[in-house]
Amino acid sequence: MSFVLPVEQVREQILEKIRKHQVTVISGETGSGKSTIIPRIVYEKYLNERGNVVITQPRRVAAISLCKYVSQLMNTKVGDVVGFKVRFFNKTSQNTRIKFVTDGILIREAIEDPLFTSYSVLIIDEVHERSIRSDVLLGIIKLCLEKREDLKVIVMSATLECNNFQDFFPNSGYIHVPGRQYPVDIFYMPKAYEDYIEAAMIAVLQINLTSNNGDVLVFLPGQDDIEVLEKLLKEKCDILDKSLKDYSKNNKVENAETLRKRANIKIGEMTYDMNKWKDLNILPLYAALSIDKQSLVFNETPKKCRKVVLATNIAETSLTIPGIRYVVDTGLAKERKFLTKSNFEALTINVISKASAKQRAGRAGREGPGKIYRLYTFDSFNKMKEFSTPEIQSVDISNVYLELKMIGIKNPIEFPFVDPPSKNSFLSAAMSLYRLGAITSNGVLTDTGKLMGKIPLLPIHSKLLLTSIEFECVSEILTIVSMLSTEITFFENEKYNPGASKMRRSISHIHGDHLTLLNFYNLWDNAPSKDNICGQFGFNNNAFLRASDIRKQLASVMMSNPINLVNITKCKDSTQWDNVRMCIAKSMWMNSAKLSVDSKSYTTMVRNIQYSHSKQVNNQTVHIHPSSVLFNRQPLPGFIVYNECTSTKKVYIHNAIEISNEWLITYLPKWFKRNE
Incomplete structure (x- = not known):
């Protein structure tokens, strides 16, 4: 029709x-x-x-x-x-x-x-x-x-x-x-909950046990939540599916207290109608997922099956996922906030705005009347702010600052923003680019900065790639920055391949994550059978394919005007990988840290950007993330450089590599002195 x-x-x-x-x-x-x-x-x-x-x-x-x-x-x-x-x-x-x-x-x-x-x-x-x-x-x-x-x-x-x-x-x-919006019934929780993942699980199961045809869209804060809920739903569905078949012999509709206990579900009552139970086709949807896997949510739902899409806020707008008639909203989203005073990002789970809540509800009414189950109280909804904070006011703008300089904006602080970033954000970005050699102390774009602006990477990574020419390790750094820029999870879920982590540890590099990623990529790239190597080591082939695409693009940029690199230099073998570590130290020195007195944590070494001309030093205590190959190393390295720093319950550093303090003193005498 x-x-x-x-x-x-x-x-x-x-x-x-x-x-x-x-x-x-x-x-x-x-x-x-x-x-x-x-x-x-x-x-x-x-x-x-x-x-x-x-x-x-x-x-x-x-x-x-x-x-x-x-x-x-x-x-x-x-x-x-x-x-x-x-x-x-x-x-x-x-x-x-x-x-x-x-x-x-x-x-x-x-x-x-x-x-x-x-x-x-x-x-x-x-x-x-x-x-x-x-x-x-x-x-x-x-x-x-x-x-x-x-x-x-x-x-x-x-x-x-x-x-x-x-x-x-x-x-x-x-x-x-006006929109072609069908009515959507809104349901709130009667009281606040503690575990939003379990609450979402209960909501999905209740929909499947009591509702007619229609697919389900669940909004969760992040990828880790999606993976946990996916695992829980599959486990509970296996239990409930068996139990429902047993009970259906005697009862078509009844209170499912016994089912609740069997499935070890802690909250809420469940009722069910056996005639409405369907197999669940659970599909994740988040930005770091490969395009092929993202596209699965648009496929038609098989008969006698209900599609359940577990998504971040990527599904709030733009995308129309066919078949959705039920939405489960946790009311939460994961956000990054750049803290200029400490020069790192805080990764936090925050309450969404009313505008976002409205968009999420709208997903249920695209194709017909729908329902949204808000896993928060009506009072909590009323306390939400009207709109989300513009992203430009909460993240590091170093990349934006460099892009504006490349376009010809002499003073980015005068650039017309709908809502401008804070002055501290501009100061932080300018100081970062100055330290990378991209701009002069007067804010003029340098020759190095012009080359950095041609490379589609974060400024610190584009500087790393340019520095690799000096250390004759362009090939290795191309691989490392490509792996760091992939955004897709490198490893498949451990439950599907429990021995893979042990295999990966066997080829991890003692000096840290950057060289470990290099080992992983080289192993994958040289493998005659990608399927076999991915199965053996638990590699996500899509992630490595993405890294390969990035690497090809960056290699093309390096060999094109204006960089015009004649050939991609490469270390003779891994015994020369100290060149790689020295290159990383010279380029990413702003992310350097030394081992603290407790021999468990680290202290960042670079002056706080806000106070770079004073004697105040940024002595931020940071911890190696458990995912790092250095996490269990004893003793820990005395000095490291890390790729990024985020704040959750602790301030964690990600992708760390061991360096020598002598390298910092030798290559960066302007910023490091022997007695400091």
């Missing part, structure tokens, strides 16, 4: 706004069709005359799935008239007129072409998420509009609250598109 989406019903009003205004702000409620229909109607009206349109999405999976859907609507193949470009995947051609990209891809294009001369229409979607990438893009676009009167810009939000974007673009047009 065909139906008309709300966006199509106001097609002419939208086109009129675009015709009259250089910038048009569109708020489209859940199910309105804004992300799929507006690119098409703009193309049909303008692009035969005007040129190309680009649509940005915060996440790769959204850019790809939307591209595929629009291609189907227009009866064309992906990569022809409609294409997409995300990191490592470019499905476009000379015929492509509608291009879906991630925010980050368009920023990289802006570094080369700040006026966006390849496009006539820019569509920035999901701006309500306030991701750091989309906020930076809006500022770049605002500057571009001063020089390109012919450029049309469409800013799209899934929420009604668009005043800040209208204020940011004076004289912009605005139109609201």
Whole structure:
């Protein structure tokens, strides 16, 4: 049965706004069709005359799935008239007129072409998420509009609250598109709970025992929570499935106290109807998951089965997962917050905003009437803040600072942000880049900084890659930074291969995680059978494939203009890997730490960025994370360099490697003295 989406019903009003205004702000409620229909109607009206349109999405999976859907609507193949470009995947051609990209891809294009001369229409979607990438893009676009009167810009939000974007673009047009939203019944917990994972498990099982057809979407804070709940659900389902078959001989509907006890479920009462019990197809969904595995959530649910998607806030907007009629919301999200005074990130689980809660509820009403089970009280909902804090006000902006310098912004603090970062954030970023040699003390971009800005990595990793030329270990550092940039879990769940961790320990490197990752990659890369080596060591093949893609991309960048590296130098063998450690020490010295008096923890060595010109020193106590190969080493190394530092219950350092203090003194005399 065909139906008309709300966006199509106001097609002419939208086109009129675009015709009259250089910038048009569109708020489209859940199910309105804004992300799929507006690119098409703009193309049909303008692009035969005007040129190309680009649509940005915060996440790769959204850019790809939307591209595929629009291609189907227009009866064309992906990569022809409609294409997409995300990191490592470019499905476009000379015929492509509608291009879906991630925010980050368009920023990289802006570094080369700040006026966006390849496009006539820019569509920035999901701006309500306030991701750091989309906020930076809006500022770049605002500057571009001063020089390109012919450029049309469409800013799209899934929420009604668009005043800040209208204020940011004076004289912009605005139109609201009502959503095709079915009613959603909202249920709250009668009292607060202690274990949100068990509460989510109970909710999913209760839905499966009492409800008719319809898939389930569960919102959880992070990947670790998803893996725990997935394991719990599979265990409980095995028990309940057997028990239900036993009890069904005598009772079709009854109180399931016995089932509750058998499954060792601690909270809540469960009732069930045997006729409604279905096998659960449990699918995880989070940013670090490979695209292939993310795409599984879009598949049609098999008969006599119920799809249960366990997701982070990646599923709040952009994605429409077919079949969802029930949502279970923990009301929590994992967030990173950069602490400028101590120069590390705090990784915490926080209560979401009312706006996020509304978006999550909307997922249940896309295809028909739905239900949301909020695992918090109504009073807790009322105490939620209205909106989430913009990401740019809570994370390290060193990378943004360098990107703005590359675009030609002399003083990034004057850059037009919708909501600017704090002055301390700018100071912290500037000091970090100064210490890396990317800018001078006067804030001028150096030759090194210009090269760093061409490499699609965090500044500290791009400096590491450039330094590897000096130490003739480019190949090894290419591998290491690629592994550090992968974002996908390297190892399969231990329960599926209990002996794998012992095998990995056998090839771990005594000096630390960076060289261990190098060992792992080389073993995988040289293996004649990737399946065999992954099975033996518990490697996640998708993670290593991603690292391989990153490595190829970075190698291409290193051998292209302006770096123009003639060949990829490599150590003769592992006996020369001290060169690798020296390279890491010279590049990542800001992340150096020395063993504390207790011989169990470490103390960071670099002056606090906020007080770099005073005598105050940042003596932050940090601990090696249990996942590090150095965690159980005795005695611990005297000096280390780490990749990142996060704060949960403790301040943990991740991916650490042993170095010599003499290297710091020799290679960095400006920052390290022998008697300090």
